[in-house]
Amino acid sequence: MTGEAAPHMAHLQPNGSEWPVPPVDGYTVDDLYRLDLPPHTELMDGSLVFVSPQRKFHSLAMYLLEQCLRSTVPETLRVRREMAVVISKRNVPEPDLVVVQAAADADQRQTRYEVKDVVLAVEVVSPDSEDRDRDTKPHKYAAAGIAHFWRVEMAGEDDRPVVYVYELDPVTKAYALTGIHRDQLKVAQPYPIAVDLTAIDHL
Structure with a gap:
């Protein structure tokens, strides 16, 4: 049908x-x-999910993280924003940012990546996507084998980003929280990355 x-x-x-x-x-x-x-439509469990207009915070947080991810990305990886990831026949989410294998990024006309090629998925939480970004998507990303996941929330009196960093337990196929980062984000995996989260104030 x-x-x-x-x-x-x-x-x-x-x-x-x-x-x-x-x-x-x-x-x-x-x-x-x-x-x-509409642009950026996602497919979750066979249902179409349409994206609502985003807050300024969402755009600025994505920009800040994208620039910092790109600044130290190794030659074997690529950083991409708002690209579809095929998890299964009926699940095609579109993370806000992904880090993918460079070998899977050779075609300038491609519209999606296979989940096996994704190293890191990043979701910036919006009011209309809280349940998906906090629950549905992390479970699907983990079950599909994406090794690293970041959830970005707006928090505090200054409405700055707080980044929750997760790493996949390959045995349980579930994410373990490895850090909650305010003001400064510094991690060694999937490669050395440092982000001054307070810089969003000046974008």
């Missing part, structure tokens, strides 16, 4: 095209790239 709407069930999108009617078994990765969907 396809995700195309029957004529009597059609609902128009702002661009004039029809909202798709979900298939009985849920959407798949093929549907995600076939349908006319």
Whole structure:
């Protein structure tokens, strides 16, 4: 079954095209790239997840972390933002930032990465994504074998980033919290990274 709407069930999108009617078994990765969907639509357990407008904090935190990740990234890895990651046929999240193997990043036209090539996934929590970023996505990333996961929250009187750093236990396939970083983030894995989190005040 396809995700195309029957004529009597059609609902128009702002661009004039029809909202798709979900298939009985849920959407798949093929549907995600076939349908006319809003940018940054994710696929979670066969359901489409649309992204709401983001706060300024989200944009600035992503920018700050991306620049610092890039500043020390080794030649064998690449840093990318807002790229889809195929976990399974019905799960294609789009982390805010990913660090991937350079060998998986050779095609300038690619629209997604395979989960096996992802070394680090970073999610900046927004009001509409709290449950997904704190619970759903970390569980899926861990089960899929992504070795490192960072969750970024806005906290404190200054609304600065707080970064929760997790590392995968390969036996339990679950994340263990290895640090909570305020003001300064400094880690050795997946490679040496240092971030002055207070710098968001000047962006």
